[in-house]
Amino acid sequence: LDKTGTITDGTMAVKNVIEYVNPSGLPVKKAIPTMMASLEEKNLTSEALEQKFGTTKKIKTNDILPFSSARKLSAVEFEKYGTFALGAPEFVLKGEAYKAVIHDVEKNAKDGYRVIALAHSKGQIEGDKLPSDLEAIALIIIEDTIRPDAILTIDYFKTHGVDVKVISGDNPMTVAHISKRAGIVDADKYVSLDGMSDKDVIRIADKYTVFGRVSPTQKKLLIQSMKQAGRTVAMTGDGVNDILALKEADTSIAMASGSEAARNVSHLVLMDSNFSSMPKVVNEGRRVINNVQRVAILFLTKTIFSFMLSIIAILSKGSYPITTSQLFMIDFLVIGIPSFILALEPNTNQVKGKFLINVLKRAMPGALVVVINTLIIFALTPVLNIDKTQSSTLIVISATFTAMMVLLRVLRPFNALRKVLFAVMFTLFVTAVIVFPDFFEFNSLWKDYYTTGTGQLVPRLPVDQFLLLVVLLQAAYPLMSIVAGIPGFISKQIKNILMKLANI
Structure with missing residues (x-):
């Protein structure tokens, strides 16, 4: 399962904002909507941020680095305020900068929250590379809403001899906590695939239940490995980053509310976008x-x-x-x-x-x-x-x-x-x-x-x-x-x- 849209209902809400020293001259509550206006991204995360911080007009920018599943971050370089980056903390922050906030990141991740770091640097974006001196100015704590019927649906699969595994681009601790709340067996067996080689991904595919920080290519590798182990694999997903895995699975299921590309490559589309329809299917x-x-x-x-x-x-x-x-x-x-x-x-x-x-x-x-x-x-x-x-x-x-x-x-x-x-x-x-x-x-x-x-x-x-x-x-x-x-x-x-x- 891809976590978003299956275990969770696809809605997110900002639960809390942890602010740190901000030398940028642009307050967090203004920095985020200003970034959103420049990035012009429409996804679940941006909708949650807009709901919390509102919208504003664009200001002059020097460069923009849009979000990608591989980078797990987006960034904007403003002419007046420098570079702001928004994304997964371990991808946005490096070295001592990440160590400074790791306690807050892990604490909230273990509680099942999605953690996004907002970082700032006076440096410039060069190509697709960010400044090396990015410092956290805020952590945004986002809550995923578990589908009310997800527990019953997962219990159905459990009683019918189906092993449920969760693949997500989010922090594995966050995904594991949500999976445990949804009743998935062995949800405490989680691993991060960030920086892992293809050979290691194949080796551990059958040893864990929850996989976090997974790239689109790694999702495909996991499906391939499970099939080679003699399993019949069904994959549910709704995003562009799920396409490779959906194409590789024996049976692929997409949500009607998901991306058009995911719907086009799937064998089956749930027209009501409701994971609880799966037992009927x-x-x-x-x-x-x-x-x-x-x-x-x-x-x-x-x-x-x-x-x-x-x-x-x-x-x-x-x-x-x-x-x-x-x-x-x-x-x-x-x-x-x-x-x-x-x-x-x-x-x-x-x-x-x-x-x-x-x-x-x-x-x-x-x-x-x-x-x-x-x-x-x-x-x-x-x-x-x-x-x-x-x-x-x-x-x-x-x-x-x-x-x-x-x-x-x-x-x-x-x-x-x-x-x-x-x-x-x-x-x-x-x-x-x-x-x-x-x-x-x-x-x-x-x-x-x-x-x-x-x-x-x-x-x-x-x-x-x-x-x-x-x-x-x-x-x-x-x-x-x-x-x-x-x-x-x-x-x-x-x-x-x-x-x-x-x-x-």
């Missing part, structure tokens, strides 16, 4: 991914066994054993109707693993069982004198039943809706097999019938073939469980072998 994402994953299992089961049966038909120089009308039961009762209902069902379960691997692991067992049953039927064709229609009957019914078992596994754990869905689909399947054999072009299980098209007699399925069908149906679910467990069994055996070889 996460829940909707989980619903989509989990439901699409379940629907994909149903589609892929049919696709895989259809492809395998096509290969078998080509290699055996035979015909595809299932007609288009016979696939109607799978298309509508296993895929079509259940998919429509499952896609709309609420689902906030945590997304685990890789999408394609999850789908293949759950679709492959059902598809392989259909192929195995088909090969058994083909192998027993000469033994049981199975003709083409009888073969299709056995394959279609066993394949549809197996697909129903895939649907059963997808629907678990059951709730009221899923129970009703499976019961209705399975009842329609049994009804179709018993009542409409003519439509599906296979043998009836219990009586002879005449086809409506040609009037040809189609005898019922012989007893021995009916018994074979019963065995195939009974074995379908246990066989799916066995097939599903094979990869895990093989993996376990390989690990045992490697461990034994390692002990030799």
Whole structure:
């Protein structure tokens, strides 16, 4: 998280002003609005300063150094009063000048306040370099307002196994205090990245929770390091200085109230600029991914066994054993109707693993069982004198039943809706097999019938073939469980072998 606009609501207020000896001839209460008028900057800090000190007219300047995230300060050289610098104390003041105010800086930073130093020198700005003799004439203590809902939002992520880290350009002690108030775990593990090498940034990325004095490039490095450590990283930010990190993150979230550049590079923009919307976003994402994953299992089961049966038909120089009308039961009762209902069902379960691997692991067992049953039927064709229609009957019914078992596994754990869905689909399947054999072009299980098209007699399925069908149906679910467990069994055996070889 970027602190400003996520944990805090983006509003700031000047809490206190600590003044020191001021030899500039320009009082602090006039120096700040005069600087603001010359800099013409519009950001949260300048708004807080204007609210406290008001505005004034410009006076003649010799040079201006605008604020940047890298410098963390801005400066103005006035023709009459010398150079004034405004920014982070450790960047504005050097050596003894900083030591003179460090007690006040750290005291207020530990209390969670943002500290800005106003310094003066009679020297000149040369290029982008400030005079070396800048002395503090005031410390401006600014208070960030924590979002009322930030604590609940962060608690939501905490209970869902998400590690929250805070990245900010502010003093790490200030950020840590605010993070602790917001309920972030291990907020006392903070570090300043000021002057730290890229190698050190990468090394400590996973060791701390709060990162202060972070430059835009360092934000990007932190995101990269966490991704390389195997984490899935989401980044929220609203400023231009967050752009590099937002582009690098797996998921980037910007606030609508933030900069246009941040909105343009982000995957997601919170239109209400409200961090508390994130749980709703996460829940909707989980619903989509989990439901699409379940629907994909149903589609892929049919696709895989259809492809395998096509290969078998080509290699055996035979015909595809299932007609288009016979696939109607799978298309509508296993895929079509259940998919429509499952896609709309609420689902906030945590997304685990890789999408394609999850789908293949759950679709492959059902598809392989259909192929195995088909090969058994083909192998027993000469033994049981199975003709083409009888073969299709056995394959279609066993394949549809197996697909129903895939649907059963997808629907678990059951709730009221899923129970009703499976019961209705399975009842329609049994009804179709018993009542409409003519439509599906296979043998009836219990009586002879005449086809409506040609009037040809189609005898019922012989007893021995009916018994074979019963065995195939009974074995379908246990066989799916066995097939599903094979990869895990093989993996376990390989690990045992490697461990034994390692002990030799």
